[in-house]
Amino acid sequence: MKLSRLLPYIFAVTLVSCLKEKTTVAENTTETEKDTVLRIAQLDIKLNKVSNAYKNAKGNSIEHFYKKLWPKNDLSGGFLVAKNGQILYENYGGFANRTAKEEITSQTPIHIASVSKVLTAAVVLKLIDRDKLDVDAKVNSLLPEFPYEDITVRMLLNHRSGLPNYAYFCDDRAIWDRKVLTNQDVLNLFAEHKFNLYFKPDKKFGYCNTNYAMLALIIEKVTHMNYRDAMKKILFEPLGMKNTYVFDYDKDRSTASLSYKGNNVLYGFDFLDNVYGDKNIYSTPRDLLKFDLATYSKKFLNPKLLKEVFQGYSYEHKGTKNYGLGIRMHEWESGEKLFYHNGWWHGNTSSYVTLKKDTVAIIALSNKFSYKPYKVWKLSPLFGHYPIKPEKDEDLLE
Template sequence: MKLLRYTIYLYMGLFFSCRKDSGHLAENLRGNDSISPYYVDFKSLSPDYKLLKQNKIEQFYLKNWPKDDLSGGFLVAKNGQVLFEHYGGYANRFTKEDINPHTPIHIASVSKVLTAAVVMRLIDTGKLELDQKVHTLLPEFPYKDITVKMLLNHRSGLPNYAYFCDDRKIWNRNMLTNRDILNLLAKHKFGLYFKPDKKFGYCNTNYAMLALIIEKATQLNYRLAMEKLLFEPLGMNDTFVFDYKIDKASASHSYKGNNVQYGFDFLDDVYGDKNIYSTPRDLLKFDLATYSKKFLDPKLVKQVFKGYSYEHKGVKNYGLGIRLHEWDTGEKLFYHNGWWHGNTSSYVTLKNDTVTMIALSNRFSYKPYKIWKLAPVFGQYPVKPDDTEGAE
């Protein structure tokens, strides 16, 4: 009986706490927030539709976080209208600083989605070319056949910097930077894992190099370039690129599953592949901008949201900074997951149904990766209950 009473109280608490901010995003962003110039005003949802979907999302949330032990943020929206939103846990367990809608959390490899977006915007404005050879932008880069596109879709064959820098004969464990990675590639000319564009091979080095390319094309530090080209225009006011020297004391912490804090290590100042801190609401703003013709030429958008690796049969593929599932039914689901230290993240966008689903956690958990299983709530997605996804 006590357990039943607890479940009822928990459900009621979630029902009211998660719904009080629900509604049209434009209405939610009054006050300190701002509306993006790329905002697309979608059709309003009927009260009956919203109630039906909210109930299903709440059931999913209660099933996966039965004790309301979320340590992060969870948001589901359609047409820019938030259907369900919840926050919990601590940004800093020592000071008991609560996580709230404006608490930036490390989004790990979901950062790649944002890095790719800025690269595509630079291509859109003619400052870069998709098939441009990387060495024409970064002269030290020793692999002459690798292009910008191959970095974006992980078909370069580059070795992972985390692996070769783990060798103390190559790197002394001082704080590593993107420029250090490029210099090490130039010095050691590590062998490629495979011939460029032969197959898919997910690799963080690709996006560390893309961050340097952004710097070369904009003549700005990556942190400032991301702020000027993406965060500020989209009103992503709670999003920033981590700077180890400045932010290590103030940024939200990350924790193991048993709540033991993760410390920083020598890889924690590399950006492009990771190191963006954001919120579900800010990522929703980004997702909505991707529907705007003002944000990116529709022809380039089509190139982002298509698969490039068909060497092996299957549902999974990778576009330009985004993962995708392509089913024989014609349905497509786009997403990216992330995992760094104790931070796990998932960003899912259902383009045909204008649905955004975001789950962030600063305490290690596989639960954020399950959010994509909500897809059948919004369309004919053949998602099986036992389907699982990896970290990235």
């Protein structure tokens, strides 16, 4: 066999073996444990076990919040709150497939929409941590077809590239004929049309799904694997995220959890449903908790790089909102910081909140369109001094 054909396998074995030295899932992990759903061996995650009194007190408060947010218990998805990796409260409801009456449980993968960006960023950062990739490398040094000279990997991660949104220019039938779009198609369209940037690279923040579609291609280029396999081998398998996968348009449409409008009408798939990196990861609250817990380990990412993840890069405008490397944040004058990412794709809405100072994760996933998952961050004052002000529903979109 030629060396070129062996390269993907050599890289995968080398990288995954390195990861498994540090992120082996302990044999005594059980998915049914209510207090602790994850014990990752050799990650040196030193978080205290919460007392029963703490769990009961906080659990009661969270349950009160849940019943106020979902008064009819009409959650169609999953909701979980954990402290130190130990679940304080969780609830699941609704159907993954209403026609088949397939109920959503703790093991049902749901489309997490733009929370996928957090996981895409994590794999990019792992490649950076392993010296397989430079965070300030120019994108066109990795993807030669990419026509923009000054855009770097960091600018894709923190949404400062100025790239136009592929969903907008591909909606023009003169540019794209509405056949199923791929990440490579997006890159090819850039090479062909050289669309104008929205702004000069690194001038300001501009949230754009295209950034993460390009990062997925970079992952493929560096690892010599397709994005689905790279995510599985580098992140999902080492962390025991057994119910997490990247949607395959050709294979998974008949089995994946479906999404619904607010009136329960089915949201069909469309020509944008084969682009990944920015979306298209299906997961569960418990699996996302596993990921969150891993981020407290110095062996998951080195502390210097982790510090770059959780810092703001866009201060052109006053206010508390900012964006790190694959994570949104609020930074208050008091010094408090709250990190999160929301998502919205078709009828799926999602929210991942991580309170690093208080080692708390708040996760809500819904496959029926609702603003309610975006409101779970309002639980934050239960765990720390977060000066949260009420916001309108439309202000909480991703």
